[in-house]
Amino acid sequence: MAIVKPCGIIIDHWEMYTCESAGQLFVQLLKLIDDHGDKLKYVGYDRACEFQPFVERLHKNRNAGAAELSKLKYLVDRFHIRGHTKEECDISQASCKYLPDLPIFTEISAANTECAEQTFSWLNKYKHILLNT
Incomplete structure (x- = not known):
């Protein structure tokens, strides 16, 4: 998984050992806020409609990290929004x-x-070069 700026610069990436989850993204966004929090306002994510409610549930339970992430605005990227039915x-x-x-x-x-x-x-x-590095 990676965090990519709209200009294509990869800000962060990490290896996924299991299926992508809201918890994994939560931890990575907290790290990103720690480094760039004053600049981060929006998160575009293919599953933002699932992730943002996850953050809000944690925030209601007084999770300190969720308090920070709940200040952001979430959107589903244009590529994936077409397939969403919610x-x-x-x-x-x-x-x-x-x-x-x-x-x-x-x-x-x-x-x-x-x-x-x-x-x-x-x-x-x-991928053949990158998979074994």
Whole structure:
């Protein structure tokens, strides 16, 4: 898994030994906040509609890390939003809040939300070299 800026710069990456989980992302985002917290406002993630409620549940239980992560705005990247069926991801629903084209994301409306997918696609060309390093 990796954290990639919209310009394609990889900020952080880590090896996954099991399936991707909200807990793993939670820990990595806390590390990122520790290093770059004053600059981080938005998180674009293919499963933001699952991750943000996870953070809010932890925050309600007074988790200190979740208190920091709950200050961020979460969106599902444009590449993945098409396949989402939850009301929170459907522009025709009043409860829609993860769509990148919403007014709350105007500040980053021109951002490349697919940068992580593009980076992984590019890196995949070198998988035979990278897998054994």
